[in-house]
Amino acid sequence: MSADPASLRVVLMRRFVPALFVLLWATGFISARYGLPYAGPMTFLALRMGTATLLLALFALATRAPWPASARATWHLAVAGLLVHGGYLGGVFAAIALGMPAGMVSLIVGMQPVLTGVIAVAFLDEHLSRRQLAGLTVGVLGLALVLGHRVSLAALTWESGGFAALALVSISVGTVYQKKFNSGTDLRTTGVVQYAASGVLFALAAWLIGDRGVTWTLPFILALGWSVAGLSIGAVALLYRLIREGAASRVSSLLYLVPPVTALIAYGCFGERLTGPAIAGMLLVACGVALVVA
Secondary structure: OOOOOOHHHHHHHHHHHHHHHHHHHHHHHHHHHHHHHOOOOOHHHHHHHHHHHHHHHHHHHOOOOOOOOOOHHHEEEEEEHHHHHHHHHHHHHHHOOOOHHHHHHHHOOHHHHHHHHHHHHHHHHOOOOOHHHHHHHHHHHHHHHHHHHHOOOOOOOOOHHHHHHHHHHHHHHHHHHHHHHHHOOOHHHHHHHHHHHHHHHHHHHHHHHHHOOOOHHHHHHHHHHHHHHHHHHHHHHHHHHHHHHHHHHHHHHHHHHHHHHHHHHHHHHHOOOOHHHHHHHHHHHHHHHHHHHH
16 A cells, blocks of 8 residues: 555654754754865855855756745845844854854854744744743753853853854744745745845955955865755755744754754764763753654
8 A cells, every 4th residue: 555645745744854954954064164274254155155046046947946926025035044044154153263162152053942932932923832841941951961061161252252142043033034924935946045145245244354265175165065065955945844834943943953963973073072961961952852843
């Protein structure tokens, strides 16, 4: 007996797609570590956005994807893109460039599921049950354990802290904005508009701050290629699909899983150590996400 297509789709959306999204999103920190020694952060992001724009534009034209029906629709897409890509990525990269440890940035941005849940309740009329609130709390505690040994206040400044806060607010507001205004848009042309807007932002930032040029090496090309194909096209498409299909607060809770998965990948790629508290934190994070999405 053949499987029911509707049931198969539900299984994919509930199990396979979220897991693949977390895995792809977690590789963003790894590709940045490989690529940033050869390019300034804003230059790297401008190249990433520009390449993604070109590839998606060609794909959209070849497949005759529908474009936004009005200037207002285009504006909503651009705003969401500037928040999800421009503010978030720009804030993270700027905070790290100003000396904030990656662990501290990850911990600040890791508060995103909580902030998104609050914003979603206010603007999307979503309801958080006591079980989901408990899951968000458990996730925060687990995240603190996972990243605790990597957090240092030594290099924390108002500037780096401000950029990390900008990244947190941008990804949180952007997730809700995408859900509210762009849920029905085509993902191909959505990407073109959003990456073009973000690419202009990063190119302007690179020019204003005199971001250094690019050393074209094989590691840089591979890192850039993966950041475009695996992240800007693959992971973001899955994120928007999940936002379209489910509550913003539930989707955001998946981002709790990103630091633990990143830690596991870094352990395999760079030999970074895994402490006992970090492993315990991973288990807490998994329990927290399970409470939110169950």
